[in-house]
Amino acid sequence: MNHTTLRAALLASAAxxxxxxxxxxxxTAQTVTAQESEKTxxxxxxxxxxxxxxxxxxxxxxxxxxxxxxxxxxxEIAPVHIGEVLAQVPGVAGVGSGxxxxxxxxxxxxxxxxxxxxxxxIVQLIDGEKKYYESYRQGSLFVEPDFLRxxxxxxxxxxxxxxxxxxxxxxxxxxxxxxxDLIPEGATSGGKAKLGxxxxxxxxxxxxxYGWRPTEDFEAVAAFxxxxxxxTKDADGNVTVRSNSKAPNLLLKAKxxxxxxxxxxxxxxxxxxxxxxxxxxxxxxxxxxxxxxxxGWGVGDIxxxxxxxxxxxGWNPADNRYIDLTATLxxxxxxxxxxxxxxxxxxxxxxxxxxxxxALVKLRVNNTADLSGxxxxxxxxxxxxxxxxxxxSSTVSASHPEAWTRAWAAYALSQVTWGDLSVNTGLRYExxxxxxxxxxxxxxxxxxxxxxxxxxxxxxxxxDQWSAFGSVSYVGRIPNVDELYDGSMVTxxxxxxxDEKGKNVEFGLSYRANSLLAEGDEIVAKVTYFRNHITNxxxxxxxxxxxxxxxxxxxxxxxxxxxxxYLQNQWEFGAAVSIVDGENQDGKILNTLPNDRVTLSANWRxxxxxxxxxxxxxxxxxxxxxxxxxxxxxxHDIYATWTPQSGAxxxxxxxxxxxNFANRDYTPATWVTxxxxxxxxxLSVSRAF
Numbered sequence: 233m234n235h236t237t238l239r240a241a242l243l244a245s246a247a248x249x250x251x252x253x254x255x256x257x258x259x260t261a262q263t264v265t266a267q268e269s270e271k272t273x274x275x276x277x278x279x280x281x282x283x284x285x286x287x288x289x290x291x292x293x294x295x296x297x298x299x300x301x302x303x304x305x306x307x308e309i310a311p312v313h314i315g316e317v318l319a320q321v322p323g324v325a326g327v328g329s330g331x332x333x334x335x336x337x338x339x340x341x342x343x344x345x346x347x348x349x350x351x352x353x354i355v356q357l358i359d360g361e362k363k364y365y366e367s368y369r370q371g372s373l374f375v376e377p378d379f380l381r382x383x384x385x386x387x388x389x390x391x392x393x394x395x396x397x398x399x400x401x402x403x404x405x406x407x408x409x410x411x412x413d414l415i416p417e418g419a420t421s422g423g424k425a426k427l428g429x430x431x432x433x434x435x436x437x438x439x440x441x442y443g444w445r446p447t448e449d450f451e452a453v454a455a456f457x458x459x460x461x462x463x464t465k466d467a468d469g470n471v472t473v474r475s476n477s478k479a480p481n482l483l484l485k486a487k488x489x490x491x492x493x494x495x496x497x498x499x500x501x502x503x504x505x506x507x508x509x510x511x512x513x514x515x516x517x518x519x520x521x522x523x524x525x526x527x528g529w530g531v532g533d534i535x536x537x538x539x540x541x542x543x544x545x546g547w548n549p550a551d552n553r554y555i556d557l558t559a560t561l562x563x564x565x566x567x568x569x570x571x572x573x574x575x576x577x578x579x580x581x582x583x584x585x586x587x588x589x590x591a592l593v594k595l596r597v598n599n600t601a602d603l604s605g606x607x608x609x610x611x612x613x614x615x616x617x618x619x620x621x622x623x624x625s626s627t628v629s630a631s632h633p634e635a636w637t638r639a640w641a642a643y644a645l646s647q648v649t650w651g652d653l654s655v656n657t658g659l660r661y662e663x664x665x666x667x668x669x670x671x672x673x674x675x676x677x678x679x680x681x682x683x684x685x686x687x688x689x690x691x692x693x694x695x696d697q698w699s700a701f702g703s704v705s706y707v708g709r710i711p712n713v714d715e716l717y718d719g720s721m722v723t724x725x726x727x728x729x730x731d732e733k734g735k736n737v738e739f740g741l742s743y744r745a746n747s748l749l750a751e752g753d754e755i756v757a758k759v760t761y762f763r764n765h766i767t768n769x770x771x772x773x774x775x776x777x778x779x780x781x782x783x784x785x786x787x788x789x790x791x792x793x794x795x796x797x798y799l800q801n802q803w804e805f806g807a808a809v810s811i812v813d814g815e816n817q818d819g820k821i822l823n824t825l826p827n828d829r830v831t832l833s834a835n836w837r838x839x840x841x842x843x844x845x846x847x848x849x850x851x852x853x854x855x856x857x858x859x860x861x862x863x864x865x866x867x868h869d870i871y872a873t874w875t876p877q878s879g880a881x882x883x884x885x886x887x888x889x890x891x892n893f894a895n896r897d898y899t900p901a902t903w904v905t906x907x908x909x910x911x912x913x914x915l916s917v918s919r920a921f
Contacts, residue, residue, distance in 0.1 A: 278744075278754055278755070278756040278797040278798075278799055278804075279291055279292050279744060279756045280300035280302060282294050282298055282300065282384060282386075291756075291758070292699065292742040292743075292744050292756055292758060293654070293691065293699065293742075294691075295390070295654070295656060295689040295690060295691040295701035295702065295703055296386055296387070296388060296390040296391070296689065296701075296703065296738070296760075297323065297386075297387040297388060297738070297740070297758070297760040297762070297793050298384065298385065298386050298387070299321045299322065299324075299384070299385045299387075299795060299808075300382060300383070300384050300385075301317055301318070301320075301321065301382065301383045301384075301385075302381075302382050303381050303382065303413065306377065306380060306383075307873070307885065307887055307916075308835075308843075308845060308871050308873060308887065308889070309871075309889075310428060310430070310871075310887050310889055310914045310915075310916050311377040312332060312377070312430045312433055312435045312459075312461075313330075313331070313332040313335055313375075313377065313433075314335055314373060314375045314377055314380075314383075314406070315328070315330070315335045315337075316377070316891075317377055317380070317383050318337065318383065318385065318404070319849070320808070320831050320833070320847060320849070321385050321808075322793045322794070322795060322808040322809065322810035322829070322831065323339055323340050323385075323387045323402075323791075323793050323810040323812070323826075324337060324338070324339050324385055324387075324404075325337070325338040325339075325343075325826035325827065325900060325901070325902040326338070326900060326902065326903070327343060327514075327902045327903060327904075328371055328513070328514045328903065328904075329464060329472065329473045329513060329514055329515065329516070329903070330432070330433050330464040330472070330473065330908060330909035331371070331433060331461075331464055331473040331475050331510075331513045332374070332433065332435075332459070332461050332475055332477070332479070332504075333370070333371050333374065333475060333477075333504070333506075333509075333513040333536060334370075334371045334473060334513035334514050335371040335372065335373050335374070336371055336372040336373070336514075337354060337356070337372075337373070337404060338354075338401070338824060338826055338902045339353070339354055339385070339387055339401035339402045339404075340387060340388070340401050340402065340762070340764070340789060340791065340812055341401070341789045341812050341814050341822060341824045341825050341826065342354060342400050342401030342402075342789075342824065343401055343824070343902075353398065353399070353400040353401040353709060354399065354401045354402060354403070354404060355391075355392070355395050355396045355398075355399045355402075355403050355404070356372070356373055356404045356406075357395060357403065357404065357405045357406065358375065358406045358407075358408065358500070358540055359406070359407060359408055359498060359500075359540070359542065360405075360542075360560070361540050361542060361562050361564055361594070362396060362564065362592065362594075363375075363538075363540070363564060363566070364566075364590065365538075365566040365568075365590055366590075366712070366713075366714050367568060367588050367631075367632055368584065368629075368631040368632060369511065369512040369513070369514050369515065369529065370513055370514070370568060371513055371514070374502055374504070374536055374538045374566065375406060375502075375538075376457050376459070376479075376481040376483075376500075376502055378426065378428075378437065378439045378455075378457045378481075379408045379409060379441075379455055379457065379481065379483045379500070380406055380407065380408060380409070381407050381408060381409045381410065381413050382406075382407045383404065383405070383406050383407070384403075384404075384405045384407075385402060385403070385404055385405075386402050386403040386405065387401070387402040387760075387762075387793065388401075388402050388703075388705070388736055388738055388762055389401075389402070389685070389687070389705040389707040389734065389736050390656075390687060390689055390703050390705055390736075390738070391403045392660060392685055392687075392705070392707055393643050393644075393645045393658030393659065393660045393685065393687060394613065394643065394645055394658075396641075396662075397641065397660060397662040397683040397685055397707065397708060397709065397710060398683065398707060398708065398709030398710060398732070399707065400707050400709055400732070400734045400736070400764065400766070408483055408485070408498075408500070409441060409443075409453060409455065409483070410443070410451075410453065410485070411443035411444065411445050411451040411452065411453050411485075412443070412451075413443070414441055414442065414443030414453070414920075415443045415444075415445055416920075420444070420445055420446050421442070421443060421444045421445065421446075422442075422443055422920065422921065423440065423441055423442035423443060423920070423921050424440070424441050424918050424919065424920050424921070425439070425440045425441075425918060425919055425921065426438070426439045426440075426916055426917070426918035426919075427916065427917050427918075428914070428915065428916035428917075429913075429914070429915050429916070430912055430913070430914045431911075431912055431913040431914075432464060432465050432891075432909050432910060432911065432912040432913075433461065433462060433463060433464040433465075433473070433475060433909065433912075434461070434462030434463055434464075435459055435460065435461050435462065436459065436460040437457065437458070437459050437916070438457070438458045439455065439456065439457035439458070440455070440456055441453065441454070441455035441456075441483075442454050442455070448489075449488065449489040449490070450486075450487070450488050450489070451486070451487050452484075452485060452486040452487075453483065453484070453485040453486075454483070454484055454485075455482070455483040455484075456480070456481070456482055456483075457480070457481040458478070458479070458480050458481070459477075459478075459479040459481070459504075460477070460478050460479075461475040461476070461477045461478075461479060461504070462474075462475060462476060463475065463476075464909050465909065465910055466897065466906075466907045466908070466909065466910050467892075467895045467896060467897035467907065467910035467911070468897070468910070469910070471516075472516045472906075472907070472909070473510050473512075473513060473515075473516045474508065474509055474510045474516070474517075474531065475506065475509055475510070475513070476506055476507050476508055476509045477504045477505060477506040477507075477509060477534075477536075478504070478505050479502060479503065479504035479505075479536075480503055481500075481501065481502045481503070482499070482500070482501045483498075483499075483500050484497075484498065484499045484500075485497070485498045485499075486498075492547060492548060492549040492550060493545070493546065493547050494544075494545075494546045494548075495543075495544070495545055495546075496542075496543075496544040496546070497542070497543055497544075498540075498541070498542045499539075499540070499541045499542075500538075500539065500540040500541075501537075501538070501539050502536070502537065502538040502539075503535070503536075503537050504534075504535065504536040504537075505533075505535055506532070506533060506534040506535070506536070507533055507573070508531040508532075508533070508573040508574060508575060509531060509532060509533070509534045509573070510529065510530075510531055511529045511530050511531065511532050511534070511570065511580045511584060512528075512529035514904055515529075515904055515905045517529060517530075517531075517578065518905075519578075527577065527578060527579060528578055529580065529581075529584075530572075530573065530578045530579045530580035530581070530584075531573035531575055531578045531580070532570045532571055532572055532573045532580050532585070533570075533571045533572070533573055533574075534568060534569070534570050534571070535567070535568070535569040536566075536567070536568050537565075537566070537567040537568075537569075538565075538566045538567075539563070539564065539565045539566075540562070540563075540564045541562065541563045541564075542560060542561070542562040542563075543560070543561045543562075544558055544559070544560045545558065545559045546558045546559075553601070553602035553604075554601045554602065554603070555599065555601070556599060556600040556601070556602075557597070557598070557599045558596075558597070558598050558599075559595070559596070559597045560594075560595070560596045560597075560598075561593075561594075561595050562592075562593070562594050562595075562596075563591070563592070563593050563594075564590075564591075564592045564594075565589055565590060565591040565592070566589060566590050567587060567588070567589035568587070568588050568589070569586070569587040569588075570584060570585050570586060570587075570588075571585065572585065582627070583627060583628075583629045583630075583631070584627075584629065584631070585627055586625060586626035586627030586629075587624075587625070587626040587627075588624070588625045588626075588627075588632050589622075589623075589624055589625075590621060590622070590623055591621065591622045591624075592619060592620070592621045592622075593619060593620050594617060594618070594619035594620075595617065595618055595619070596615060596616075596617035597615055597616055597617070598613060598614070598615030599613070599614060599615065600612070600613045601613075601614075607650065607651075608648060608649060608650045609647075609648070609649040610646070610647070610648045610649075611646075611647045611648075612644065612645070612646050612647075613644070613645045613647075614642075614643065614644040614645075615642070615643060615644075616640070616641065616642045616643075617640065617641050618639070618640040618641075619638075619639055619640075620636070620637070620638050620639075621636070621637040621638075622636060623635050623636075623637070623713050624669075625671070628671045630674070630718065630719025631718060631719070632714075633668060633669075633671075633672045633713060633714070633716075633717035633718055633719065633725075634668070634669035634671050634672060635666055635667060635668045635669055635672065635713040635716070635717055636666070636667045636669070637664060637665070637666045637667075637713060638664070638665045638667075639662060639663060639664040639665070640662070640663055641660060641661060641662035641663070642660070642661050643658070643659065643660040643661070644658065644659055645657075645658040646658070652692055652693035652694075653690065653691075653692050653693075654690065654691045654692075655688070655689070655690045656687075656688070656689040656690070656703075657686075657687070657688050657689075658685075658686070658687045658688075659684075659685070659686050659687075660683070660684075660685040661682070661683070661684055661685075662682070662683040662685075662708075662710070663680070663681075663682050663683075664680070664681050664682075664683070664710045665678065665679070665680050666678065666679045666680075666681075666711075666713060666716055668716075668717050672717050672719075674717070674719050674724045674725055675717065675724070675725055675727060677727055679711070679716055681708075681710040681711070681731045682708070683707075683708035683709070683710055683731070684706075684708060685705070685706055685707050685708060686705075686706050687703065687704065687705040687706070688703065688704055688705075689701065689702070689703035689704075689705075690702060690703070696745075697743055697744060697745045698741065698742070698743055699741070699742045699743075700739075700740075700741055701738075701739065701740055701741075701742065702737075702738060702739035702740070703736075703737070703738045703739075704735070704736070704737055705734075705735070705736045706733075706734070706735055706736075707732075707733075707734040707735075707736065708731055708732065708733055708734070709731060709732040709734065709770070710731050711729050711730075711731060711770060711781075714781075715729060715770055715781040716729060716781075718780075718781065724780075725780065725781070726780055726781055726782055729770065729781060729782070729783060730768040730783050731768065732766055732767070732768050732769055732770055732783075733766070733767040733768060734764060734765065734766045734767070735764070735765045736762060736763070736764045736765075737762065737763050737764075738760055738761065738762040738763075739760075739761055740758065740759050740760035740761060741758070741759055742756075742757065742758040742759075743755070743756070743757045743758070744756045744757075749800070750800050750801075752800075752801070753798065753799060753800035753801075754798070754799045754800075755796070755797070755798045755799075756796070756797050757794070757795065757796035757797070758794070758795050758796075759792065759793070759794045760792055760793045760794075761790075761791075761792040762789075762790065762791060762792065763788075763789075763790040764788070764789040764790065765786070765787075765788055766784075766786065766787040766788070766789070767785070767786055768783040768784070768785070769783065769784040769786075769787040769816075770782075770783060770784075771783075771784055771822075771823070771824075784816045784817070785816070785817050786816065786817040787814060787815070787816050787817075787822060788814060788815060788816075789812060789813070789814035789822070790812075790813055790814070791810070791811040791812035791813060791828075792809075792810075792811050793808070793809065793810045793811075794807070794808065794809040795807075795808045796808075802836055802837040802838070803834070803835075803836055803837075804833075804834070804835050805832075805833070805834050806831075806832070806833040806834070807830070807831070807832055807833075808829075808830070808831040809829070809830050809831075810826075810828065810829050811828045812825055812826055812828065813825070820857055821855055821856070821857045822857070823856060823857050823858075824902070825854060825901060825902075826854075826900070826901055826902045827851035827852055827853075827854050827862070827864065827900055827901045827902075828851065828852040828854075829849055829850065829851045829852070830849075830850045830851075831847070831848070831849050831850075832847070832848045832850075833845065833846065833847045833848070834846050840875075840877050841874055841875055841876050841877055842872065842873070842874055843872065843873040843875075844870075844871075844872045844873075845870070845871050845872070846868065846869070846870050846871075847868070847869040847870075847871075848866065848867070848868045848869075849865075849866070849867045849868075850864075850865075850866045851864050851865050851866070851867075851898075851900070851901075852864045853901075854901035856901075862899060862900070862901045863898070865896055865898035866894075866896065867891075867892050867894075867896050867898065867908075868892070868893055868894055868896075869889060869890065869891045869892065869893065870889060870890050870893055871887065871888065871889035871890075871914075872887075872888045872889070873885065873886070873887050873888075874886040874888075883919050883920040883921070884917065884918070884919050885916075885917070885918045885919070885920075886915075886916070886917050887914070887915070887916045887917075888914065888915055889913075889914040889915075890911065890912065890913055890914070891909075891911070891912040891914065892908075892909065892910060892911050892912060893911060894911075895910050895911040896910075897910070
């Protein structure tokens with residue numbers, strides 16, 4: 233499938249959307265209550281709820297391209313790693329490998345780089361806390377997917393006001409399970425136990441989660457998961473990446489309400505112990521790749537530890553709509569400790585051994601005020617945050633420079649609705665100071681950057697089914713430590729590196745209706761076009777050891793996304809199209825561009841107990857700036873779910889699936905090398921208690 237075909241698919245889909253009948257009836261709405269607000273909104277079967285500035289809105293009413301992967305979808309995917317959760321989301325591409333430890337992401341051409349997992353242009357959040365790790369040929373995000381209840385992808389910079397400067401590509405917001413997800417209606421406690429298996433990458437899972445709500449003013453969650461991770465293989469059965477780890481994971485949450493006040497605590501801990509694990513989790517061993525006799529990147533005994541701790545105090549007086557105040561103190565840290573493995577023929581370079589970590593302490597204070605009047609609704613969210621990050625390494629290494637980063641920010645986001653018109657305006661101001669530690673011998677320069685990010689977005693409800701939306705956002709991405717101080721083995725850092733400046737324009741249409749083609753059916757669709765103009769885009773000068781970070785004077789990215797879902801009786805169909813093009817001021821193709829893709833899905837509820845589904849991804853080939861070409865591909869997954877409704881097996885859920893069941897050999901355009909994993913058999917059994 234070529235680019236022309238994909239563009240035609242997007243245009244045809246948009247045209248079909250534009251000429252859909254406008255006389256369809258409203259969808260039947262149900263009331264949804266969000267913890268962040270006492271107000272209610274409507275939710276639709278195919279229109280998930282998105283939280284912005286403390287207020288819940290259905291996705292079709294958000295003036296931004298957004299996708300939500302919920303609990304039911306994640307059960308059907310049965311993910312071994314977070315990459316499998318995001319693989320079907322339009323505009324999102326993986327960067328790395330099929331390994332649990334090789335995950336990085338790209339949204340609309342922004343994100344992970346080729347030599348190291350980078351935070352460039354994407355903000356990754358778990359329960360609102362930023363997660364980020366960067367080390368040479370390692371992944372950037374380590375998450376236990378069995379703890380997740382929802383993953384929301386907000387494409388484009390429209391969410392940078394609330395979540396962090398520089399989110400040119402967008403936001404990946406992950407939420408962990410709550411007590412309400414485990415406790416049956418009318419009960420005070422409940423839980424779920426699960427056993428799972430996947431063949432590629434080979435993985436065994438055992439988990440148990442328990443929710444407790446003895447009184448209305450207290451609830452808690454405790455969850456434990458244990459994974460055993462093995463090899464990833466290509467379509468020919470060759471091992472590509474060895475993970476060889478045992479990974480216990482812990483999640484603890486508690487919330488206590490005192491009248492108008494509440495206190496919430498949470499802690500997540502992932503601890504993976506690897507034995508003779510590939511150092512290079514992005515590409516594998518690569519023996520002999522760079523020169524004859526190259527021994528590869530080696531295998532090691534590698535410990536990966538990821539921690540997130542958070543304390544929240546909230547004040548939301550029932551008689552004062554101007555106050556919904558939260559203060560959050562958080563600590564996150566991601567560590568990798570690398571020791572030589574037991575195979576002397578596969579050594580790891582001494583400069584890559586040792587412990588490398590990111591410790592981040594952050595304080596955030598936010599208030600959401602309801603300023604609504606008789607004829608309009610106005611929600612204003614404003615806050616300040618300050619944080620300090622310590623990037624350290626026990627081994628002096630040019631590829632992992634040590635530095636301190638200190639920053640503070642102030643922001644405000646206003647959401648106003650007058651009848652059928654909603655207007656969002658936001659402004660974020662951020663100051664960041666970076667200081668290298670004494671182990672950085674190339675330079676002792678300190679850097680100070682400012683980012684000023686205004687945005688405006690609007691959505692107009694043309695009628696009960698149609699909405700038109702558009703936005704303009706200005707963003708400033710501040711260079712990270714790696715970009716400022718990475719010596720790239722033999723090349724000094726670029727002392728003149730500038731921060732990126734981006735202007736993003738988006739517009740689109742959304743449509744929702746029922747009884748369109750048959751009585752009682754439902755349809756939701758959204759099409760978005762975007763254009764991004766980046767000044768001083770930060771990129772590596774090449775892929776070799778002599779590469780360094782530099783600024784591209786101007787870069788242009790443009791494209792579009794379409795998402796559509798249709799439900800009729802026992803059948804549900806979905807389609808997603810994503811297209812991205814980009815070049816620099818000289819017309820040269822950008823190296824970070826993902827494949828243009830069409831994703832199709834269908835599932836059939838054969839009975840109250842059985843659901844059977846199919847997912848297909850059709851990707852166009854992509855030319856690379858070095859003159860090579862990544863061919864297009866088609867990958868198909870099948871799955872089935874059995875949930876008996878009566879008898880001794882009631883409460884049991886069985887999920888079965890085969891990913892890449894045709895065993896297709898392919899390499900996504902955003903991967904450094906390949907191939908991607910071959911056929912993967914999955915099975916999980918869980919029981920509620």
